[in-house]
Amino acid sequence: LAELLRQRATTQTLPDIPPEYYRFELYPEYLKIKQQQQEIAALGIDNPFFTPQEGIASNTTIINGRELINYATYNYLGMSGDPIVSQATKDAIDRYGTSASASRLLSGEKPIHRELEKAIANFIGTQDSIVYVGGHATNVTTVGHLFGQNDLILHDVLSHNSLLQGCLLSGATTIAFPHNDWESLRRILQDRRHRYRRTLILIEGIYSTDGDIPELPRFIELKQEYKAFLMVDEAHSIGVLGQQGRGLSEHFGVNPNDVDLWMGTLSKSFASCGGYIAGSSALVEYLKYTAPGFVYSVGISPPNAASVLASINVLTSEPERVQRLRDRGQLFLNLAKQHHLNTGTSKDSPIIPIIVGDSLASVQLSQNLFHRGINVPFMFYPSVPQNAARLRFFVTCQHTEEQIHQTVEILTEEIAKMAIS
Numbered sequence: 397l398a399e400l401l402r403q404r405a406t407t408q409t410l411p412d413i414p415p416e417y418y419r420f421e422l423y424p425e426y427l428k429i430k431q432q433q434q435e436i437a438a439l440g441i442d443n444p445f446f447t448p449q450e451g452i453a454s455n456t457t458i459i460n461g462r463e464l465i466n467y468a469t470y471n472y473l474g475m476s477g478d479p480i481v482s483q484a485t486k487d488a489i490d491r492y493g494t495s496a497s498a499s500r501l502l503s504g505e506k507p508i509h510r511e512l513e514k515a516i517a518n519f520i521g522t523q524d525s526i527v528y529v530g531g532h533a534t535n536v537t538t539v540g541h542l543f544g545q546n547d548l549i550l551h552d553v554l555s556h557n558s559l560l561q562g563c564l565l566s567g568a569t570t571i572a573f574p575h576n577d578w579e580s581l582r583r584i585l586q587d588r589r590h591r592y593r594r595t596l597i598l599i600e601g602i603y604s605t606d607g608d609i610p611e612l613p614r615f616i617e618l619k620q621e622y623k624a625f626l627m628v629d630e631a632h633s634i635g636v637l638g639q640q641g642r643g644l645s646e647h648f649g650v651n652p653n654d655v656d657l658w659m660g661t662l663s664k665s666f667a668s669c670g671g672y673i674a675g676s677s678a679l680v681e682y683l684k685y686t687a688p689g690f691v692y693s694v695g696i697s698p699p700n701a702a703s704v705l706a707s708i709n710v711l712t713s714e715p716e717r718v719q720r721l722r723d724r725g726q727l728f729l730n731l732a733k734q735h736h737l738n739t740g741t742s743k744d745s746p747i748i749p750i751i752v753g754d755s756l757a758s759v760q761l762s763q764n765l766f767h768r769g770i771n772v773p774f775m776f777y778p779s780v781p782q783n784a785a786r787l788r789f790f791v792t793c794q795h796t797e798e799q800i801h802q803t804v805e806i807l808t809e810e811i812a813k814m815a816i817s
């Protein structure tokens with residue numbers, strides 16, 4: 397009987413499985429990307445993605461041997477390429493090698509790891525911090541790990557993908573509140589808080605799609621009133637906001653300990669790669685022993701750690717970089733407004749969107765500017781709402797006033813040529 401059953405099992409035919417279920421080149425989602433590429437090519441526009449750039453990305457970049465004014469880098473403070481930062485990074489390679497080569501928990505810990513975490517905590521003003529190998533991974537693993545099924549996560553509707561992925565992983569009930577709208581958030585808390593165990597409010601220091609800032613004191617009041625946790629993603633605000641670049645808490649003059657989790661990336665102002673969570677000793681110790689993206693992943697590489705440490709030191713001794721960044725951002729915004737360009741809600745930040753509406757218009761405008769010596773990225777649906785496609789100018793402290801004047805002149809001319817209102 398066993399032999400008969402075995403024969404039947406091997407001769408039974410499977411129902412037809414469509415090839416798109418087991419061949420990547422037939423994935424409908426992949427074919428959609430191919431179609432988009434063809435549409436862009438049909439308009440005579442070069443593929444605008446993955447353009448190789450030579451040299452160090454700063455206020456200028458080199459593409460195909462041509463030097464362009466560059467607005468496509470998050471090297472806000474010019475730390476990537478700074479000689480002191482580069483030298484410290486090279487020294488760390490000589491001392492520790494290029495990799496931590498294991499999870500820190502068991503055998504990858506180096507003295508520079510603790511030094512870095514203490515320096516970050518000290519810079520932000522919290523008890524401690526933990527460093528992970530990726531900024532995106534920091535959000536996914538931290539949010540995904542700390543919250544669960546009976547919890548509630550309330551996040552700004554413009555939250556970064558990494559935060560949303562963390563929400564999904566957590567299994568918590570997740571609700572988006574309208575952008576920067578703490579009054580709507582209050583209503584949701586009033587209705588729902590009592591039904592859940594833990595509640596997390598998620599905001600960002602500067603929103604990278606719009607270049608605007610949340611009213612932190614209002615969010616702190618809400619988190620205290622409704623006994624929730626507050627997490628702020630400072631990917632774009634650490635090193636950028638406040639007189640000394642200490643971020644959103646310095647900008648508003650609030651106590652950093654009134655926020656439960658400060659998150660930041662190391663890839664922007666700090667010229668490296670990785671992410672951190674800064675907060676109480678209890679939070680950091682708990683994450684260090686349990687967060688999957690930390691426990692089951694290699695420690696940040698020693699040279700990457702050294703770049704951050706050196707960037708913090710340079711920033712502390714040269715806070716004028718932050719002031720220059722603020723001035724240049726303000727200059728760009730003022731000039732754009734004088735020329736009646738649509739800068740949306742951008743304010744007090746080095747991120748200035750120029751909203752053009754149509755997706756293809758944003759690609760075309762970016763390309764026209766490229767031909768006139770300006771490198772600037774575009775962004776369209778679904779990254780931003782339909783009909784709100786835009787160019788995003790990331791200003792750095794290295795941009796000169798002249799470069800900014802020239803850019804806004806050219807931008808205004810090109811927009812007028814395309815008849816974008």
Ligand code: PMP
Pocket residue numbers: 530531532533535556558600604629631632661662663664669670
């Ligand atoms: N959070 C925000 C708000 C971001 O904009 C980004 C990346 N741009 C990240 C997290 C992820 O950081 P990283 O690129 O360093 O992984």
